[in-house]
Amino acid sequence: MKPPQPKPLLIAGVMSGTSADGVDVALCRISPALRTETAPRLKFLGHRSFAYDKKLRAMILSIAAGNNTTAAELSQLSWRLGELYADCIATTSRELNLKPQLAAMHGQTIYHQATAAKFLGVPIRCTSQIGEAAVLAERLRIPVVNDFRPADLAAGGQGAPLVSMLDFCLFRHATKNRVLLNLGGIANVTVLPAACTSADVLAFDTGPASILIDLLMQQLYNRRFDKDGAIAASGQVLKPVLHRLLTTPYFSAPVPKSCGREEFGPAFAHQLLALCKQAPKQDVIATATALTASTILDAYRRFCWPHLGQHAPLARATELIAAGGGTKNLTLMRMLTEGFAQLGVKVSTTANAGLPVEAKEAAAFALLGWLTWHHLPGNIPSATGAAHPAVLGKITYAS
Template sequence: MTSKAAGAATKAMVVAGVMSGTSADGVDVAICRVSLGRSGVAPVKVLGHSKFAYGKKLRAMVLAAASGQKMTAAKLATLSWKLGEEYAACVEKTAKQFKLSPQLVAVHGQTIFHDADEGMTWQIGESAVIAERLQLPVVSDFRPADMAAGGQGAPLVPMLDWHLFCHATKNRLLLNLGGIANVTALPADCDVKDAMAFDTGPANMVIDAVMQRLFGKEYDSSGRTAAKGMALTEVVKKMSAMKYLQAKPPKSCGREEFGKEFVDKLIALCEKAGATKEDIVATATGLTVSTIVEAYGKFCWPHLGQIAPGAKATEMLIAGGGAKNKTLMRGLTEKFAALGVKVGTTESAGLAVEAKEAAAFALLGWLTWHGLPGNVPSATGAKRAVVLGKVSYGG
């Protein structure tokens, strides 16, 4: 970093981070103050957070595109522009609600395709529309730069995890339960290059799909449906044998691995075993718990032990919409307690569970604006740290 860039980077900025994840349920906006603190650590303070649900028609279009349904170029372009308008409106409403004036907007966009093995990804939501509507510069399209450098393009949240949650004496696991579950393993007092992070497998995506298919509901509110059923251990075991779940990090996934075909197979196996509808939801929930615990044992724990063998304790902080699923949280808490890992949420550290990913992109946008790298090569597998994203200038 040049002295000029370093000087500029020390100035605090108010950045609106915008996230719409693989669950395709809506948009999270976190307006944050970001600056450069001591030892290169960037404090990120959430000043205001709002969540907006997609309208039925827009969500249907997003799901159709993300599920690989045939769509004309015109329809994909229309969807991208509509999402741009949606993101701009969400930022505007959040800024008005909290009486804030963002100086920069950082937009993840809506993923409609991600194939890390082939080095391709596509997030849509026209940034020029956002920049024009808000008259603000917009950083978008974060993942391709990492993939061009040989990385998976994901996960990108580890940069925030390290800046906010690295502890001097404790190992920390940062688990995000969105459509996909991803974990960051931070050895005690580690450098950012020692962070391990990867997608463990499905979280809300499969549970939501089962609920929609069997109950006509968008999701399992508080995990109440799963609590009425019983997870089928043999089905969980069979579904956990898939290649992705056994592969070593770095790795990332999405609807390509855990979409319709995966859900079809899960439901078919459960029905063959005589499961009730509630049992099938419980099995989908149990699968999420099982794959996270297995990933910890296979990959995270050896890494933590190697980098920080003298750590006093290991704790897990959970964020994402799945943190509100009591059945899912109970399963994780019980399984990890048996492994000596205390489970809580990011709320205890002052970060709302549904604001974390949007806050992460606020930080990444700030880094891009100052010409600073935003990826963590040890997490994505990239050959080097690179500046992420593309800038659309408004105003």
Template sequence: MIVAGVMSGTSADGVDVALCRIMPSAKKNGTPRIKLIGAAGFRYPKPLRNAVLAVMDAKDASVADLSRLNWRLGEVYAGAVERAAQQFGIKVALVGCHGQTIYHQGAALKYLGRPIRCTWQLGEASVIAEKLRVPVVSDFRPADLAAGGQGAPLVPILDYVMFRSEKVNRVLQNLGGIANMTAIPAGASIDDLLAFDSGPSNMVIDACMERFYGKPFDRNGAIAKRGKVIQQVIHPFLKQPYFSALPPKSCGREEYGEKFVNHFISLCRKVGAKDADIIATATALSAESILDAYRRFVWPHLGQKAPMARGVEYVVAGGGAKNETLMTMLRSGLEPLGVRIRTTEELGIPTQAKEGVAFALMAWLTWNGLSGNVPSATGAPRPVILGKVTRG
């Protein structure tokens, strides 16, 4: 079955489409077989990106605008799948669309007298199904939340299916708007996975770049490379409760959006930081929070679950994999621990395509009545079937 996986992340910079051929395992109780046919990325038009970011950071939002944006994103996702399918000359049979997250609250908070977990992704599936005339699986997170999980991270199911090794410990690191990691001990069962969001990756960097340089991201980490890291700003942030909280845990723009960025910039300015210094410091905050999470949670987990395994492979995906300054910071912290850093490119998946592949897999699982969450990652008490099916 040919499945298109569609992903637009917390950076809100555009749409990634992964076209996959997915087949059942040849072995009884085995994992599905996935072949990536092709991948394509499409940037949001600037007015659309501005509208998405405004909704994410708004204290109040017009119901009419939310409805219109939901419909417009459906059109954008349908167009992206159509263009990708034409580019690679294939016919898609199923679409898995994550949608654009505008709010995610993985931990329960009181609302109208009751503890509530909630999440909201925009991108009208009916529009996609009608335009493409194929079934669409969308809205993956709510089923896990309703079962008592955090609804994130969801990508660990792909990490397990595609990257598990019998002999080598692997850590799958995604560097999107948020940094999330999946630790897979050598020879692991799915219950042995440890996965969680460690904190911001590109989100704070991108916001500062937009503010100071009018650019959506720091290409190759060039501006961070020429700036000076202000350590006295980073250390107080790393003492915040989220970083020491035990997994499972998830975060997003609610924690590291405009309010956080304003506070971060203010602290940098107080110690005389220039624009490039702030970009360098935001990059170092991402790297040091990831390294702290690895030492604090991942290293002990791997040693406990697979103490005799042959080393650790640290496999990076996401837009941050192209930020050379961020990658250099990660290497300087991980390589002395005997960790080998690779990218998903070396294992057959372009760094920008991984999450698209993940949602193609989740759609296929849902279509076949199979669960798609990893309870040890989300905190859900049981596996559940994810998503809602809209027939074309």
């Protein structure tokens, strides 16, 4: 089938991340590159955020943690999420008075295994995101692109991070190095050397961002998160515990790499808590927050700095631009800002470029949906480790 001629589309990008705290919808107008450009153009039009209710979130987290469930419950959850995502898009469209022509849905990750493990005697790598696309297509009467990660994984990639395509299209600079940091449940970076091509891009998950802090806040304080990082700010970092956790093999493993709740979920939180012994609760939260900051800084020194020196040795400056819910944690951002200042790196957020920190991932999947619709690759092989560029996702049409 002949690919459709690239044209401008108004797309609803839908993201629900590892933290399973809710849904972000971003409406974006995406247009083909002009003759002098090398990447599509994205105009951010607006976004809305929607929190999961307690029962829905509890079921998602239970399944993601590997607790027993039934095939019926898993199917029911996928369809329930489809209904919820459709409602979120409809509400966003109504409030912004904009009608999307296409929806691009990441879905809710319930399992991600980028490293091969034997299953029934055969080494298997796999990933699973749920949320029934047919429900969105029927309710909204527009086509839906979903299930973006498998094509990259099948091509030998990590299936993540996929937000690197947006980073490359929007943030690369002729004379400055830029590192894009996303602070969701998991932290990931995209490294853009000055004047880079897509082949020069490096991206990987550095480790936990908010996931550990949130899990420990729920266990110790019965709160969903540390608002503004206030609890962490009141505590002391337990340095022996921090140094012990920094020896976790993932942090020194070579790139590209990806991780999730499987590596840094409840079991890792339990390990951290056990190491803290009888320490005050606020010290536990301060230590978890410091672990996120320390692993990001370590990843920069270990992997990003050498990559930038190799590909853009004459760049005038390096900037780190952060996004994601973790940017609202003022203690975490202070730790990062102070740590990167010692390395000569200025820290800012995507809000300074007109893209709200909560909307970036949803906007990224709007872009990926546009690429898929036009039969264009959405992964960056140098970022994910895939053997070749791949058209990502599956399309469900409105009947």
